[in-house]
Amino acid sequence: MSDRYLDLVNSGLGRTLAARLGLPRPTPLRRYAVGQPVLDGPALVAGVGDAPLLAVVKPALVRAAVDVVEVGAGPGQATGRLGAVVLDASAARTVSDLEGVRAVLAPALKRLGPCGRVLLLGAAPERLGAPAQAATQRALEGIVRSVAKELRDGATANLLYGAGDGGPALASPLRFFLSARSAYVDGQALRVGPGTEEGAGHGDHPLAGKVAVVTGAARGIGAAIAEVLSRDGAEVICVDIPAAGDSLAAVANRVGGSTLQLDITATDAGELIAAHVARRHGRRLDVMVHNAGITRDKLLVNTDAERWASVLAVNLDAQLRINDVLLDATREGALADGGRVISVSSTSGIAGNRGQASYAASKAGVIGLVQALSAQVAGRGITVNAVAPGFIETEMTARMPIGTREVGRRINSLGQGGSPVDVAEAIAFLAQPDNTGVTGQVLRVCGQSLVGA
Ligand SMILES: NC(=O)c1ccc[n+]([C@@H]2O[C@H](COP(=O)([O-])OP(=O)(O)OC[C@H]3O[C@@H](n4cnc5c(N)ncnc54)[C@H](O)[C@@H]3O)[C@@H](O)[C@H]2O)c1
CATH class of the missing domain: 3.40.50.720 (NAD(P)-binding Rossmann-like Domain)
Structure with a gap:
């Protein structure tokens, strides 16, 4: 979705007008x-x-x-x-x-x-x-x-x-x-942290030869993650629910990757991912990106058990269970030593948000997950981190009422929403083989949003 205000105040006449009226002028980012x-x-x-x-x-x-x-x-x-x-x-x-x-x-x-x-x-x-x-x-x-x-x-x-x-x-x-x-x-x-000596150089393809899984890859932030990881050289396995099969195939074609139609809440989701990695790539997994997420927003007083459970199942429980399988070093197609686990959290998980107790619980839970898991797997050179996006221009934010959307866009130091690629770049950074010292961290991609500041 385009940011009309940003476009306007950076056009010839709009720029003059904004200066005269003393209006803020967010700059298109490099x-x-x-x-x-x-x-x-x-x-x-x-x-x-x-x-x-x-x-x-x-x-x-x-x-x-x-x-x-x-x-x-x-x-x-x-x-x-x-x-x-x-x-x-x-x-x-x-x-x-x-x-x-x-x-x-x-x-x-x-x-x-x-x-x-x-x-x-x-x-x-x-x-x-x-x-x-x-x-x-x-x-x-x-x-x-x-x-x-x-x-x-x-x-x-x-x-x-x-x-x-x-x-x-x-x-x-x-x-x-x-x-x-x-x-x-x-x-x-x-x-x-001190990191380890391992890791490759940093040319234009730092992920060359690596295999990455991205959940929720059919659209939005997940599609951007698949594109950026592929641009950086990774072979990408795009995972999403069967109902999103067509758009999932389109993303996988674009990035030269493969598709795995899978509801991540399935009890055997981890096993199916590992089996796909072993069968299609004949090796272990290097990068696991847990991006799939849903919202079922309601004030807590109006939240029933079904809504509550569905958000926690997709956004948190699935990640925990898939990690358990992928961290089993004896399993074919599981995560390799020196691998990367990256979860998508949210600034709502840091600050909480009205109407989002279930979502914030899941996204705060993800932070607890990466902190504890990173310590457990440090001996294998595996790093575990989260990114916490703020306001990102996606279908999700395009559906917001205009007032809420305008506030979300502007209440950060850069005066604009982020783009899915911004989240994807942060994930690609955490995935880099020579990024051995960053683990157990939550990296916010929010333009310094006042939410959870
Ligand atoms: N858009 C934002 O501003 C924003 C901000 C903070 C965090 N996030 C987080 O970023 C992630 C991606 O968000 P988005 O805006 O691209 O959302 P989106 O709704 O556009 O895409 C989410 C994708 O996940 C898939 N998915 C949902 N449930 C699934 C399941 N059970 N199994 C497999 N796939 C499933 C969906 O089919 C969809 O393709 C989510 O975790 C979201 O919570 C988004």
Whole structure:
């Protein structure tokens, strides 16, 4: 569904009118296309104190063909537009160290180009014993969340908390958050653990040779996930209910994948998925994306047992049962070591929503699932994460009453709804083989929505 307001205020006359009337003007976001450079301009790289993560960050940026400039470098570069500001504040330990953050950001933000990126690197506060150190690191979250709300023209600000020794696991998140793949991820703090050494390079096809299953792939966000995983090189198995068979086949044809018509609430759903993987691909599964979901919205007082059960069965129980089967290492077609499990949650699962107690229960439950399961399977190098979309332009949101839809679109820092591809890009990032340090996390794709903020 098109966003007429965004189109209008970015047209010739509309732009002038919006400026005269002082109306907000959301910017069309820069989105990823194959072969596109990571950034639209150089990255200013700076640190607070001895900034230990820069030893990883700088080579990673150079490998990603990002032009790196440093504070105070060459007079020509000191005034040009920046594609990004990357600031390692992980060594900040006292409240006065935070001045170092302000001193870098204040002048640099003025130079940030449209759809630019601010990326702070910190040390996870919960790993620091001393209250002053934890307070200083937690303060970075306040800075990033505020800066994200201050930035204009589609620019975003996010924070990576290193929860390990700042090893190679940072490179994959760094690329994602700087690139256009993270267009609708704003104001977020993500933890990056030590990760493992395994993982492939990061060319245009990071998922080459991988087999992925996407549930609910017949339309909407699921179809976009299938397309993006396939674009990134994966062989995709598209799963949806038999009633959606025609559109499922159309998606599978588009992505050169296979179809599996299946109601995921079937008691043998996990077994059928594993059997399909083994039969069609003769190998194990690398990426399991639990995207299928339904809503049966009603105030809790009006919710009967049937509605309640159907939402929890599709959105939560099916995921738990399918995971149980796919994590059985002895089963043919089950998840390989080093595999990825990615669930679609929702900002409603974080904040709750009027009329959505069943849906919010299921989506909050998904968060509990990934947190517990990630710890259980860490020894096999399997990561388990969730994405929590905010307002995404799909058939689901197109059916909303116009008032609710307009509010949903605007109450975020980017002033617009996300697109299914934004959720898909976040999932593809979590699926990357060299993204070994991000696990047990919930990544919001919501343009920094005020819901659940
Ligand atoms: N659209 C949004 O703004 C938004 C926001 C937050 C979260 N989400 C979540 O994202 C996911 C995708 O949402 P969408 O907007 O694309 O929804 P959608 O309704 O357009 O698509 C969901 C797909 O899941 C399939 N499905 C439903 N029940 C199934 C079952 N039992 N077995 C197999 N397939 C089944 C449907 O047939 C459909 O193709 C859902 O989990 C949803 O809760 C969406």
